[in-house]
Amino acid sequence: MALRLCQNLRHPLVPPTNFSMKATRTRKLSVMNYTLDPKDSRKLVLEVKEKLEKEYHSLPVGKNGRDDEDMILWFLKDRKFYVEDAVSKLTKAIKWRQEFKVSELSEELVKNVAQTGKAYVHDFLDVNDRPVLIVVASKHFPAMQDPAENEKLCVLMIEKALGKLPAGKEEILGIFDLRGFGNLNLDICVVSLAPVAGIILSNESNATL
Template sequence: MVNMLPNLCSDASVSRYLRARNWNVEKASKMLKESLKWRLEYKPETIRWDDVAHEAETGKIYRADYLDKNGRAVLVMRPGFQNTSSSKGQIRYLVYCMENAIFNLAANQEQMVWLIDFQGWTMGSVSIKVTRETAHILQDYYPERLALGILYNPPRIFESFWKVVRPFLEHKTYKKVKFVYSDNTESQKIMTDLFEMDKLESAFGGHNPAGFDLNKYAEKMKEDDQKMSAFVESEQSHVSVLQPEFSVTEHQLESSSDSSPSSDAESPRRVDTKILSANEMKEQPNCKNTIAESGVSRPLIHMNDFA
């Protein structure tokens, strides 16, 4: 996993963490450091379908076989189809689905859409503990990966649950959540603007009658697992003396789908990020990666923390 750190600290990745913290370098550095420590301990890239297949039996979370009009991956979630009681198992499956969706993103994409179907949902469908942990993982370990979260046909009783959940969400995440109702023409426009209706599942107002097929989905996930394993192995065998210097500029800020800093955050003139390769970091255990802003170097990663 250490060999993958340079990729995790890539230009695009650092940019996401900076945007998530409104371009505050120190906060972004702390966030990235904690995320890397989590990945070293949790090892999300090693989770395989056979480890979580029992969690997927009801189709409570799966990657759709269609994209939105912007070419972004779509994760379908049905919290009313919860079939297990282990919070650890549920979170592990969520992480697996996130890793799989990210792995399948097009080269020019870094975000995904969540379609949350409330069919069969009751107050007993989801625990507060799992909801809090889901928000924590999404916001702290996968920052700026969510483009839009659509809550489709939530029942009226969900309003009470939403009041409890909302404090767990950061303002930027909260603004990405949209409520859509099948009997509301105005909210349905969100779906027609976002999806090709012939591809969208009928459960979300589309014209595609196909639903979740566990056997077909299992085969697709096993194929992806093989690709993921090959990718991880190739990264671990990669030898590089020094990665090139990355820079996060205002041009990149403008090119991201939601990259404009909020009005109360200052946009940096330039943020340069220098990332050492895994081998060099091993040879120099006391070295630091830095984010340099306006000529001032700030510590980003102390490799001793990952020993």
Template sequence: MNIVKSKGNGVEKSLSFEEQKAKINEVREILGPMVNMLPNLCSDASVSRYLRARNWNVEKASKMLKESLKWRLEYKPETIRWDDVAHEAETGKIYRADYLDKNGRAVLVMRPGFQNTSSSKGQIRYLVYCMENAIFNLAANQEQMVWLIDFQGWTMGSVSIKVTRETAHILQDYYPERLALGILYNPPRIFESFWKVVRPFLEHKTYKKVKFVYSDNTESQKIMTDLFEMDKLESAFGGHNPAGFDLNKYAEKMKEDDQKMSAFVESASSVFFQEQSHVSVLQPEFSVTEHQLESSSDSSPSSDAESPRRVDTKILSANEMKEQPNCKNTIAESGVSRPLIHMNDFA
């Protein structure tokens, strides 16, 4: 039996696998027809992350997931490509490392002192691109990543409070339970004042995942040796790897990933249309509007209702259409043959 610890109203409780599954199904019932329109964003793994982020409170998790789905419909993060954000990446202020931690988790390196643009929208767009790419490259048995934040060159003017607040909002509300650990490496003394301002933006669960590490502190440096193979870790973080960020090599890697992402999005759309064609023979056609994302959807729209605007079906994320390795490539669900969904869906 799989037991999950959860704190509700300050009291810790245990959830069995059956109880978890029941709550996941409750969320799906609240979402209503949205589950059919966006099945991959409402997978067990995805819904479970939202429930964990809200301590298994079904109503709060449902509201959170609705807002995330609405954001993905409007922002379309899976359509961002390297050429759209390459200018933001020139200094290496955010990039996916070419090594993993000892647990096999992806590593995102952030260097806020290397800020090179003034557009908050552009900065957030690049952050979202990096998150989507990191999730896309997670191993099949991983859901979370590690953030390494290097404070070299950081000053109070490096990042605005506005961007910091928006960053916390996006990462916590639209990518819940994606952070395993956030390491703040060598923050200067002046950062203490900044930290007091931004700390209220962080939820308690996020705050507990943040660790301060100083190169001249043996005890805190042990966090790095416990977490990383030092021969692979960059020297900027106390490792033995002298290689740093190489824009040209990184651009090549991102463009290759973009091609894979595009292929998966196209595949997702193809599967969606095939599935909808099959379902239309069995039941009345329905569609989901953005208005329904904002309201409680407990019933399907009536057949004589005014025909709403259709949602762009290409919002399905690339990673959501990956087939689970070492498993049969399809499962039967409601009479429809569908690819097994990779656990690392983007929501």
């Protein structure tokens, strides 16, 4: 079982809402890719940036902030380059990051669940130069572990993987180790987080490190 993040997810953790099913050898659920001339996309990025500065001045700036041009471009792609839609979703993402305190997350903060080893980022990239996030399902016990810490660990691991993206790369590979998985490991809340990260789910038995 593999999970792949798509569309330059260096920053946001907000669900794209428009999906398309593609028939391939392995069934995939993917977000449509939209492209635009670099000059035109640059103009739209600046338009969003100016709009955010005027209408949402209180939002933070810098990385993952309202003036982060890489993040602005990601949301424009996600919203098919509709400025208003991109602004709406982007502001929600920035506010969510503030409320969740993503920038303050650390393994020390979630050490009780982190030390179980149920989720970690591999030391090396895969053969396609993607960071690899590994989840060991048999070590996840939702009835005995703090759900708030589990959620923080999930976000922390995705952020950590995205932080290892090489220049020009836009995907991470997630591998779920289901060996020994049983009823006690089942967690509907975690399953429901899949679209929150804007991800592709696929049965990729040939995922290779």
